[in-house]
Amino acid sequence: MQDRPEANVLLEAIQDLLIKEVLPALKDNEAVSYKTLVSWNMLGVIGREIKYGESFIDQEIERVANFLRENSISFVTTDTKDKNYLAKMELCRSLNEKLTDYIRKKKIANEDSALWSLVKESLNEKLKISNPRFGTGE
Amino acid sequence: MALPKEELKKKIESYLTDRLAGKTSVTDMIPLSGGACQDNYLLNLNIDSGEFSGEHRLVFRTDKGASLLASLSRIDEFKVCELTSKAGVKTPKPYWLETNTDVIGNPFYFMERISGKATGRYIVKDPSLNKVRKAFTEELADNLARIHRITPDSCTDLELKKNLSRHSGKNPNSIALDAVGELREQVVKLKEPHPAMELILNWLEKNAAETDTEVLVHGDFRTGNFMVSADGLQGIVDWEFAHWGDRHEDIAWLCMRDWRFGKLNKEAGGFADRKEFYSLYEKFSGIPVDPKKVSFWEIMGNIRWALGSAQQAERHMSGADKGIELAAIGRRTCEMEFEAMRLIEDAR
Numbered sequence: 121m122q123d124r125p126e127a128n129v130l131l132e133a134i135q136d137l138l139i140k141e142v143l144p145a146l147k148d149n150e151a152v153s154y155k156t157l158v159s160w161n162m163l164g165v166i167g168r169e170i171k172y173g174e175s176f177i178d179q180e181i182e183r184v185a186n187f188l189r190e191n192s193i194s195f196v197t198t199d200t201k202d203k204n205y206l207a208k209m210e211l212c213r214s215l216n217e218k219l220t221d222y223i224r225k226k227k228i229a230n231e232d233s234a235l236w237s238l239v240k241e242s243l244n245e246k247l248k249i250s251n252p253r254f255g256t257g258e
Numbered sequence: 259m260a261l262p263k264e265e266l267k268k269k270i271e272s273y274l275t276d277r278l279a280g281k282t283s284v285t286d287m288i289p290l291s292g293g294a295c296q297d298n299y300l301l302n303l304n305i306d307s308g309e310f311s312g313e314h315r316l317v318f319r320t321d322k323g324a325s326l327l328a329s330l331s332r333i334d335e336f337k338v339c340e341l342t343s344k345a346g347v348k349t350p351k352p353y354w355l356e357t358n359t360d361v362i363g364n365p366f367y368f369m370e371r372i373s374g375k376a377t378g379r380y381i382v383k384d385p386s387l388n389k390v391r392k393a394f395t396e397e398l399a400d401n402l403a404r405i406h407r408i409t410p411d412s413c414t415d416l417e418l419k420k421n422l423s424r425h426s427g428k429n430p431n432s433i434a435l436d437a438v439g440e441l442r443e444q445v446v447k448l449k450e451p452h453p454a455m456e457l458i459l460n461w462l463e464k465n466a467a468e469t470d471t472e473v474l475v476h477g478d479f480r481t482g483n484f485m486v487s488a489d490g491l492q493g494i495v496d497w498e499f500a501h502w503g504d505r506h507e508d509i510a511w512l513c514m515r516d517w518r519f520g521k522l523n524k525e526a527g528g529f530a531d532r533k534e535f536y537s538l539y540e541k542f543s544g545i546p547v548d549p550k551k552v553s554f555w556e557i558m559g560n561i562r563w564a565l566g567s568a569q570q571a572e573r574h575m576s577g578a579d580k581g582i583e584l585a586a587i588g589r590r591t592c593e594m595e596f597e598a599m600r601l602i603e604d605a606r
Contacts, residue, residue, distance in 0.1 A: 158586045165589055213450060220451040229461035230602055239453045240599055246592035254593055 131167045135160050168249045176245040177208045184215040187238055194218050216242075261362055263287060263299075269362050270301070270318065277354060280308030290317070297321070300371065317350070320366035329498045330421065332365040333357050337418045338497045339369070342474070347404045348397070349494050374485035374492035378519035381481050382528035390490045395530040397491040398484065399538035405494075406505045406543060408474035422474070424501050433504050434466040437558060441565060448568050449575075454595040458561045461602050467506065467554040470545075475503035480517040481527040509539065509547060510555035515597045516563060516590075550605075557601045564594035 125133075138160045146153045181198050188194040196215070200208050222228075223235070230236050247254045261269070267284045274282035286302040303314040321332055330338065332355075339352040355367040381387065387394070413419040429435035438459055445455050476483075477499025485492040511517075512535070518528035526535035536547040571588020573579040 155582050158582050162582065162586050162589075216451040216453055220453045220456050223453055223456040223460065227460050227463075229457055229464055230606075236457065236599075239457055240596070243454055243592045243596045243599070246589075247596060250589040251593060254596070 127170055128167050131163050131170075135163045138163075165250055168252070172245075172249060174205055174208070176249070177205070177212050180242050180245065181208065181212050181215060183238055183241065184212070184219055187235065188215065188218055188222075191222070193222050263289070266299075266362060273356070273361055274303070274305070274354070277356075278305055278308050278310050280305040280311055282306075285313075287318075301368070315371045316353070317369040317371050318366065319369060320362065321364040330500060332367060334418055334421045335497050335500070336367045337415060338422075338474075338500045341408060341413070341415075341418075342405055342494075342497070345404050345408055347401050347494060348491055349497075372485050372493040374487035376482055376485050376495065378481050378517070378528065381484065381486055382519045382521040382524065386488050387486065390486075390488060391529050394484075394486055394490045395526070395535060396538055398494075398527075399535060400542045401491070401494055402476075402479065402508060403539060403543035405476055406473040406508070406545075410472055410502050422500060422502050424503070432466055433469045433472065433502075434554065434558070435463065437503075437507075438462045438466070441558075441561060444565055444569070448565075449572060450568075452564075452568070452591075452595070454592075454599060455561060455564065458557065458595070458598045458602065462554070462558055462561070465554060465605075467504070467548075467551045469504040471505075472502045473505050475501055475505070475507050477501055477503075477508075477511075479508040479512050480514070481512075481519060481529065482517065484527075504551070504555065505543075505545070506548065506551040507555045507559070509536070510552045511559045513552065514556060514559050514563065516560075516594065553601060553605050557598045557605070560594040560598035560601065564591045564598070567591040567594065 138156055143153060143156055143160075146156060178200060181200060185194075185196065185198040188196075194215070196211075198211070198215075200211065203211065219239075228235060267287050271282050271284055282303055282305045284301060285304050286300070288300040290298040290300060297320050299318040301316045301318045303316060305311050305314065319332065319335075336352050336355040339349060342349050343351055350370040350372050353368040353370070355365070357365045359365060375381075410419055410423070413422070424433075424436055424440060426436050426439055428439060442459055445452065445459065476494065476497065478496050479494075483496045484494055512527050513525050513532055515522065518524060521528035524530055525532035536549070536552075540546055567587045568591045570584045571591075574581060574584040574588070
């Protein structure tokens, strides 16, 4: 257990520094200003990933594994209680590989609405971390 | 590998001194943040005698030694600039192509430096452009119609004609299916699975649009590649993705969500209404725009850009070309995948 402040608080402090002090000091350098803004944005991504990443991975593993099981494609065990985040990502990736192969081989587009929603849900979760304002029209 | 700036400067000076028969000095040389495949410099020249004697403000363009999916060589890009410039398209005039790689290691050429800015936010939001956006939209539609009047039959340079073709030979009658095939080849090479891309590619294959006439397609016709000032359109740039294709591909690419830079309700590039752009294009080209075909190519465009984003992140991951911009863009892949799926739902 690390001492205070938590990682998210540290990230926010760096974000504050970039926006309030670094960016104004760079106003004559468009290219570096832009990269600073991108960096500020990415710190937000990291913060949200720390917050939601693991629970999204758990949900995705569950959803994709269920679909693979129901369609008799794969019956891998999805017990993740002993797995750390990276190991869960690895498992999720391998499940998605099986799903991708299935879609490719069966040439499925939008005919299977359960599959379509499943894939879209995973995109939704990615967006909630990478760009939560995407759906708001901003 | 790109040469260091000082060395490059000396080589340019001695090269142009010979080629233009006038002692040439580079009085200023500023690197531009170019694309993934080229290096660009703003270049001020002083030539003391000969045909080009005097001061010149140009852009110097060369390869980085890496190329993206289906991007043209500098040689072909130079030829496309010449071709479109002659067809009355507003684009910077190209000069002095050198194909011999002994000179600086890569082919290069020079371009007229035009005024204006191409930045997305400037074009869609800057108040100084409020009065010209309408006229600029009209100019763009006119220019796009001019680009699309260039056809493979009218191209007399056989080498260029061949290099602009993206036919795989597998689908002799379908430009759309060839385009899907090209994307599939790249998607399987990605280092992570993308189930959404597979669904989208399958949909494109099942709903392939027919092409009426094969025309010259700019290939990256979007906000960001139009130089604009308070006097309107100054020029269309970045021809490295030009190819023979379907006119709807360019129209759709312009209308893609990602090129609206936050002005989502202005679906044509963030500066005009979609229908307004269609009707202006129809007025200048005399050819009707088929909204269903635009939708098909917009779905294709989104998956192409989703793939491009994933590939740019991969360049960072592999160490081929490192940088926060490249790394960050990988996390935007899902935006284009989501948008393509949304468009497919709307197309039902």
